[in-house]
Amino acid sequence: MPRLIFFCGHAGTGKTTLAHRLIGPLMRATGDPFCLLDKDTLYGRYSAAAMAALTxxxxDRDSPTYLAHLRDPEYEGLLDTARENLSLGISVIVVGPLSREVRAHQLDDPAWxxxxxxxxxxxxxxxxxxDEAHARIVxxxxxxxxxxLAHWETYRTRRFLPPPADYPELIYFDNSAPGPAEFDALLATLAA
Incomplete structure (x- = not known):
């Protein structure tokens, strides 16, 4: 049974670093091959060319133009690539904010x-x-x-922490200063 693991959250939280740290231990713990799909790696160069042409x-990865024209197609392509790997029996780690999808409980909806x-x-x-996310981004x-960063007051209105009582499907990971015990606990949860 292939695994699909999402590392979601806002900019600067360390999603990619965490995924990189855990992919090897996950493969060893589960015995499964994993593919890592990072939205920025898959679409970074394409988005740069498209946004240069548009704006x-x-x-630019946050302007109204980007959000209206590129954001959703990037995520659709990311998920299409994940589905293709899963259909081949390859487990997948997906890295991206996916905040709209999390807010709408879509990542827990098999039909979606x-x-x-x-x-x-x-x-x-x-x-x-x-404040720590902002500092890391800087x-x-x-x-x-x-x-x-130039439009932080606008960007910050999109930031949220899903209330655990309303989002039981989420595994929360506070990446402020995790130690080995926190990493081991997350690995055990994901490998179970």
Whole structure:
């Protein structure tokens, strides 16, 4: 039975770093081959070319133009690629904010997700306080964050922490300062 594991959360929370840290241990713990699909890796160059043509800013990943024209097709392609790997029996880790989808409980909806029958799906919500996420975004100095940082007051209105009582499908991971015990617990949960 293939596994589909999402690492979701807002910018700067460390989703990609966490996925990179856990993919090897997950493969060893489960004996399953895994494919890692990071939205920024899959669509970064394409989005840069498209946004340069649309707005003149190849690093724009948060403007109304990006959100209206590229955001959803990127996620659709990301999920199509995940489904293709799952249908071949390859477990998949998907990395991306997916905040709209999480908010709407879509990643826990088999009809919306359309993963192959028998797929074991887990959704990890990676989070940390806004000020720490902002500081990490500044430190990483990724040009794709320039629009977000320049319009932080607008961007921050999209940030949320799903209430656990309303989102029982989520596995919450506070990435502020996790130690080995927290990583081991998350690995055990995902490998179960």
């Amino acid at each position: 003149g800013d190849p690093n 997700l359309r993963a192959p029958a028998g797929t074991d799906t887990r959704v990890v919500w990676v989070h940390l306080p806004e 430190r990483r100095a990724n040009p794709n964050d320039a629009y977000k």
